[in-house]
Structures are given as structure tokens and as C-alpha cells.
Amino acid sequence: MSVTELPRAAEAPEAPAARRRPRSPWRSRISRFDLRYTPYLFILPFFVIFGVFAVYPLLYTGWISFHEWAIIEGDQGWTGLGNYQDLFADAYFWNALLNTGLLLVLGTGGELLAALWLAAVLNRKLSGSAFWRAGVVLPHVISVVAVSLVFAQLFGYQTGIFNDVLELVGFDRINWQANRWSAIIAVSTIIIWRWAGYFALIFLAAMQGVPHELNEAAMLDGASKRRIFWSITVPSIRPTIVFCVVMSTIIGMQTFAEPQLFDVQGTEGTGGSDRQFQTLMMYLYEKGFREFNAGYAATLAWVMFLLIAVVSGINYALSRRIASKD
Amino acid sequence: MAAGAAVIALTASGCGGGSSDSANGGTVTLTVTTHVDYGYRNLYKEFEKTHPGIKVKEVLVEDLPKKLVTQLAANRGAADVVGVGDDIIGKFKPSHERFLNLADHGVNNTDDPWVQWAYDAGTVEDGKFVMGLRTDIGGLGICYRTDLFKKAGLPTEPEKVAELWPTWDDFTATGEKFSKKVKNASFTANTGDIWVGMGNQHKETFFAESDDSFIADKNTELKQDFLTAANMSVRKVSGGYPPFSPEMANALKTGKAATAVCPAWKLDRTKEASGPDNAGKWSVAAAPEGGNWGGSYLMVPKQTKHPKEAVELARWLTSSKTQKQLFLDEGYLSSHPKVYNDPEVQAKKDPYFSNAPTGKIFAQAADSMEPIYRGTKDSDVASAFMNALLRVEQGKQKPEAAWDQAIEDAKKVAG
Amino acid sequence: MALALRPAPRPRPRPRTERSGALVYATLVGVMAASLFPLYYSFVLPTRDNSAIGDSALTLTPGGNLFHNIQRVYDTVDFWLALRNSMIISSTVTVCCVFLASLAGFAFAKLPFRGRNALFVTVVITAMLPTQLGMIPLYMLMGELGWIATLKAVIVPALVSAFAVFWMRQACDEAVPYELVEAARVDGCSTLGIFWHVAMPAVRPQAAVLAMFTFMATWNDFMWPLIVLDPSVTPTVQTALSSLASGYALDYTLILSGAAIGVLPLLVVFLLLSKQIVAGVMQGAVKG
Structure with a gap:
């Protein structure tokens, strides 16, 4: 399952739950949802904002590097690895x-x-x-x-x-x-x-x-x-x-x-x-x-x-x- | 007056802000961005007075070319009127389509003409496309310390001083004479400034006018200039105080350098650097072989929402009438022959510089200028030569070797 | 996973060490002199006139022009507006960046989920991207969004930082014991609750350090604001300072006056957060 990487943290919540007052199915569903998906919600803002405002521009920059590209006029033609050869x-x-x-x-x-x-x-x-x-x-x-x-x-x-x-x-x-x-x-x-x-x-x-x-x-x-x-x-x-x-x-x-x-x-x-x-x-x-x-x-x-x-x-x-x- | 009041009322009601509300009679706000302070601040008010419905806002930006290229590339965000230096306008020429062709807006060089070379350098496509309007020009003079000159037994009157150095070689010779008499001061501040001044005295420098090809390696005049400048380091005429550095300011203030290359716009800088204590110790004489250093162009990016008003403003700011006022108030030398030949302008003297006739000196320099061709990669290769002079100044290379390396370095950039 | 760092001993209140001797103070005074010097200089030079920059020895004694020069700063640029904008940008970015980084850092350190390590490696790698070169595509993007010349254009891209996530993950790793997370879950705490009531108090000192550095970096950020903002409508302290530096004749006293008053808010923030860091450590954030 999704939690195999860190066994000691993953096993913990289930076992003690039995000792506690019984939960309504609704509550436990929330809890399971919480356990599985909240981590993703926690890291989501970072990846969304970073993806849009940092990664996208940089990938675009990578695309630029395969072209003759003037800063104002833009694309002047594909050169493949030409720029890289010149650089080295x-x-x-x-x-x-x-x-x-x-x-x-x-x-x-x-x-x-x-x-x-x-x-x-x-x-x-x-x-x-x-x-x-x-x-x-x-x-x-x-x-x-x-x-x-x-x-x-x-x-x-x-x-x-x-x-x-x-x-x-x-x-x-x-x-x-x-x-x-x-x-x-x-x-x-x-x-x-x-x-x-x-x-x-x-x-x-x-x-x-x-x-x-x-x-x-x-x-x-x-x-x-x-x-x-x-x-x-x-x-x-x-x-x-x-x-x-x-x-x-x-x-x-x-x-x-x-x-x-x-x-x-x-x-x-x-x-x-x-x-x-x-x-x-x-x-x-x-x-x-x-x-x-x-x-x-x-x-x-x-x-x-x-x-x-x-x-x-x-x-x-x-x-x-x-x-x-x- | 009533119009003015209307403008204020409209602005107050929130109609200002530069969006496209000129059509419904609102206020148009034009932004002007220049690469350095052009001394326009007071002029905007006058423009606003004579052009009701237009407001002007100036934005100073350090390192403007960088911001401008981004704005041009993205096609948004540029000011309505932008000003760039004459040394970098070449970089924008391949992208001239991003600017308005001012010729389409009635600009020519017959009514209210600029000095021809200055006008031409702002055009492309054989003059059919007018990209930029010339603001000031630099002219070229030499600032010198009268107290040190006296010590060296040299004359101190501007006319007599100018006679010491009809050519740059004479300038070096004078320097050697000076160095024999005065031990604790260099004759001139650095060789970089001299090279820049010299470079503006030829029709072609790094690139050919015909096809923009790299010709510095075949340009014997240019090489001669370079060797002359570099030899000033070898012969200890130059002090090696880097251009625009605090060290140079220090040298000017403490009398460690007796001369500095001074276009008109640099007088103020020299004054600031030397401080009030040195008032009257400085003077200005004509530079060897005339010439020009500096000046700028106003351009109107095509993305402007107010082309008509922006062009009007650019024309007004660079007109002879405005430029005359700018010279009298701020000391920026006009690019209109009509202005720099004006008796009132020629009569201008500067008390800080021992009442030297600055108006006349700079006008002569401007008038003797030949048109210069600036290649699109001019500013890219320039640093190779500045570095070469610096290497000689630092004692790392002999002038000939420095030149050879400069050519190699420049070729790499010129492609 | 090569980059997963081992948890270190967790912080505990520190008993007093022995008093420091004169030598330590002498060293510190030396370090302090070197650190403070440029600041002192940028307060002293503006008290004089421009030609002081040309004096051969550094000008060390104040003159009488300070208020005159500060007045000139306010006359030349709208410095109040710049201060206000810089405050808005820096505080928004700091609060959001620390919060979002803590969320992500906590998840990476203490919550099990599929793809955790791979995603964290992605974060580390993104920290290595030289963002300078993304500038032109980013500018175009801002154009599409209609954000050019608005504060949003500076704030939003800075809301998250890979460094910050890296930092907070490390902090959570060290300062939040697994047992505590488990115990809280047993008590019926939701993940968000654990984050807020268990993790955040434990990592407060580290969060304060991060806040301080984020605030400083944002306050001093120059290149991007210069490009994307309009210095006349939305100046920041740094772009206003650069406007001061754009004359033909560099007006040193004006520039340094601006630099001096521009750094004051930063010092205030620093002193406030510095207390917070000490307090956080002293009270022993992790109970038990």
C-alpha cells in the first residue's frame, strides 16, 4: 500500500484506535481520508505555485536553449545541441x-x-x-x-x-x-x-x-x-x-x-x-x-x-x- | 487656466492612470523612462501646461536596457517614451519594428533640424525609419586643474591650453612635460575615458557602414588611437584611476589627476566629485581633435496606447526650443546647431570652472564632428577594448599585445 | 534514499554554560566592527556632502547634512510608498512562505505517503535551478495574467521556496518525535491538528529563523521587482534606491541616505524575531 515506506509511522494509528471509544463510520472514513490524502494537500500548494511560477519558466528556458534565440525577437531557428557545442x-x-x-x-x-x-x-x-x-x-x-x-x-x-x-x-x-x-x-x-x-x-x-x-x-x-x-x-x-x-x-x-x-x-x-x-x-x-x-x-x-x-x-x-x- | 482646472478635476475623479480613456476626453498619462536622469523634471510641467489633457510621469530605472528588452520581448509594460544612450541604440536597431517609425508621425530633419550625424544615428533603413530622436550630445572637452598646470609651468587660459594639444600625441607630450615638473600627480585620470573620446572621432570604428561587418582588425586609424591611448599608461601620463569609480572621484578631488575627459554632461559630475572646496581650481579647454561623447535618443515603443501624444512629447522634449532651455538650466549640450550656435548659448560660462566659455568650447566640438557609424554589436565589442586598455594600465600587457588580444576577443563576440 | 537526513538529538532547554571571558568579548567586538562598518559608513557619509566619497581616508566623522539628505531622498522618490510596498510584499511572502513550507516540510518529515521520497528529491532539485534565467518567460506569464506592475507579480512566485521546504523538513525531522505525532493521533487529532498543535510549536525557533531569512531576502530582492514592477506606481525600497542611483552624476550621499533608511525596518524585524528564536529554544518547545 501507499504507506510501506515508513512502517513505524504507518502502523501506529490503527492499533491504538481499538482501545479508544468506537468511532462512527463517517468519522473513520474522514480519518482514513485524512491519513491518506492530507499529506498530499500539505505539499500541494508548494508544487502548484512552484510549478507554475518557477518550473514552467525554466522548462521554457530549456526549450530556448535549443534555439538561436534573440532576447527581443525570440526564436531565430532550431539549432539542436548547437548552443551546447559552442558553450563547451x-x-x-x-x-x-x-x-x-x-x-x-x-x-x-x-x-x-x-x-x-x-x-x-x-x-x-x-x-x-x-x-x-x-x-x-x-x-x-x-x-x-x-x-x-x-x-x-x-x-x-x-x-x-x-x-x-x-x-x-x-x-x-x-x-x-x-x-x-x-x-x-x-x-x-x-x-x-x-x-x-x-x-x-x-x-x-x-x-x-x-x-x-x-x-x-x-x-x-x-x-x-x-x-x-x-x-x-x-x-x-x-x-x-x-x-x-x-x-x-x-x-x-x-x-x-x-x-x-x-x-x-x-x-x-x-x-x-x-x-x-x-x-x-x-x-x-x-x-x-x-x-x-x-x-x-x-x-x-x-x-x-x-x-x-x-x-x-x-x-x-x-x-x-x-x-x-x- | 480653465483647461488646467479640468485636468485636475478629471485626475481627481480617477480618470488618470494611462489607460485608453483618451477617446472619451479623459486625461492621458504618459510615462517616460530614461536610462539616466536627462534633467527633464521641470520641463514636464511646462509640457503639461501647453498640452492640456496630458500628464507626464517620469520613471528613473537603473540598468534600463535590461528592463526594456524584457518589456519589448513580452510586448507589454514599456513606458510610452523611452530614452537610451547613443552607445546602445545600435543593440535595438535589429528590433526597430518594436518602435514607432517616427517618420510616419511627421518627423524629419528639415523643420527644426538636428545636427545631421546625430539625427542619422537614430535612423535605420537608410533614414526611412526614424527610430529615435536625439536628446543632448556630449561634445568633448578636457577638464584641467589650473593650480597643477601653473605648478608645471603650463598655461592656464582655455585657449592657450587647447593650443598645447592639437592632437592626442601632443596631449601625451604635454603630459610628459607635466610629469617632469609635478611628481605627486598624474597628468590624466585614465586611458579608458580618452579612448572613448577618441573613438567618437571617426566615421567608422568597429563595424563597416556598408554591411555591418567587423572591421576593427583592419581599421588602422582605430589601432593608432588605441596605441596612443595605451601608451599614455606606458609613459606614465595616465594615473589609472578607473572611469566612474570612487577612486577617480578621489583623484579629482585631491588633485592626483590634472586632467579628465569632459563632455558637457560630465561637468556636473566633476563638480560633484571635486567638491565646493575646489571651485575655481578647475577649467575646461577644447579636446584634441574635437569629438563627442554621449547623448541619448528618445524612442516610442509600438506597444504604447497613446502613440500620438507620446510622439508629440518626444518631439517637444528634443526640439531646439526645449533643448536651449535645458542647456541654460542644466548644462546639457543641445544636438541642434541652431541652439549651440545661438549667441546666448555660446556666451555661457561656468564659474566653477574658472569661467571657461563652456558654451563655445562644446559647440565647436559638436560642429567639427563627422557622422559616426555604430554597428549593431558596437556595445558588445566595446568592452574587449576597454579591458585591453585596462590590462596595459595594470602592467599585464604591452600595447601591441593588448590590441591583438582585444581583436581576438572582439571577434568572438562579433561572430 | 540518499537525501533523507537522519534525525538529530532533539532540542532541550540548555542549562547555563560558564561565563564568557574578556577574550570572547574582544573577538566579538572585532567581528562586530567589521560587520557594522559599512552600515556606520552609510549613516555617516550622508551626513556630509557628495565630495566626501572622494576623500582618501574613509570619512568617519559625521557632518551636519543627514536630515537634509534624507529629505532629498523623500523629494526624489516616493519613499513612503516604497516602504509601504516593501512591507506588504515582505510580510505577506514571509507569513505564507513559512506556513506553506512548514506544511510541506512536516508532510515530508513525518507523514507517510506514496511517492514521498521522489517528491522530496524533486524539491531539492528545484532548489538548484538558477531562477534568473526563467525571468523572461515568467514576465510573459505575468503579462498573460495581467499582473505586471502589481505587487502580486512579486508576491505570488515568492510564496513558496524549495529552500524553505528543505529547511522546515529538516526542522520537523529533528524537533518533532514520531511518538508525539502518534500519541496525538491516538488522541483523535486530525493531521492538520497535529501539524498545528504538535509540529508548529516544536519547530517555532526554526520557523522564526526561516521567517527572518525570508523577510531579509524578500526585502532585499531587487532584480525581479525591478523588471516586473513599475517604479512610479509600485516602487519597492530596492527599486527606489536604484532610481536614486540612476543619475549621470552618481549622488552618493543620496544613495547611501536611502540605503540607511531602507535598512531600518529590517533591523526592527530582526530584533523582534531574534527574541522569538531565543524564547522558542528556552521554553523547550517539545514537552515530555
């Missing part, structure tokens, strides 16, 4: 993929580690905890315009504060936008800054649920705080960690705002003079909304989707394994 032969695509990968490792990886650390700090007994929590999430809520102005002043080549500091301690000024490594480091910094607090709050919510007896027992055994954190706290919030890894991977694969606002040429820019920090999403934007080449952009979107699925899957498996290690 496109050096800019591989370049953007490399950059996205680097940012995923440095930025997304960094943001999760920073978030874990922040959550551990916030999980202590603190006075004014609401204030600290509001504080860490602020970078995420402040308008991107303000953020871009501030970071332009921090990472500026000739007038930037970071370079002033470097010079002060005897290093050369760095033209942050000019090279891949410096640009990736800078953009990763912005990503970590914007997202660490966001994920820290999610981790924190989970850490608050970790039974304290576990920690106390370990402390009595003389374990160090660091060891307690890694061998008790982290495994206890494993599902949340896995969730955050998958979610941040999906977000990280679509990184757009941070490298975009790091580009001195703004939306006119290509992510650096040699596309040294152009991400997949930036390239998609360039193709779709600057060159009006919807067919190509749609192709890129679908390839991105597949990549995201693969990378998220790998990260899911990895994070499950790592987080469960004691």
Missing part, C-alpha cells in the same frame, strides 16, 4: 567555471568555517546576545550599493585602505583587480563577510539544541574545548551542517553580486580586464542581458543547473562523511 568550446565558459570553482573553495568554504566559529562563539553565555546576533547578520542585510562603495575604498589600488596598511608594513601595493589570485582573495573576503553571519545564525539555532549533558560529561573527562567542539558539537548538528553545505554550494555556484560589485566597471564589466574574476552567473548576465543572446544564456543556465546538481551531490556526500567523523 568557449574558453570564457571554462574560465568562468574555474573562477566559480575557486570562489566556491575559498569563499564558500571560508564562509562556512567562519560561520561555525562565529556560531560557537555566539553559543556561549553572552550578555546582550540579541545585539551580537543582529550584528553578525548585518553584512547580509545592508544594501549592496553601500557595500560596493565601502569595498571600493578598501580594495582601491592607489587609495585603498588595505594597500595603505600593506605599504605601512613594508609591502608593495597590490592591484587587487588586476590578477586572478588577488581578485579571488578579495572577492572571497567579500563573500565571507556577507555570508558568514547568515550561516552562523543557522548553525547557532542548531547548536542551541545540543544537550548540554554531553558537553559536561566530556568536560569531566578532561577533554579540551576544541575537542569538545569538534567531537561533540559538530557531529550533533550534522544534519544542519549538511544542509548548510548543500545550500551554500547552490548559492556559491551562482555567485554574482560580490564579484560584480568588485568590478570597477560595474555591470558593464566582464569581471576584470582578462575576466580573471568573472563567474558563471556574470557570464550568463553578459550573454543574456548585454549581448541579448538568450539562446546562449539559456544554455549556460541549464549547464549550470547540471553542474550545481553534481557539485551539490558531491558536497553532500563529503559533508556527511566529514561531519560524522569523531
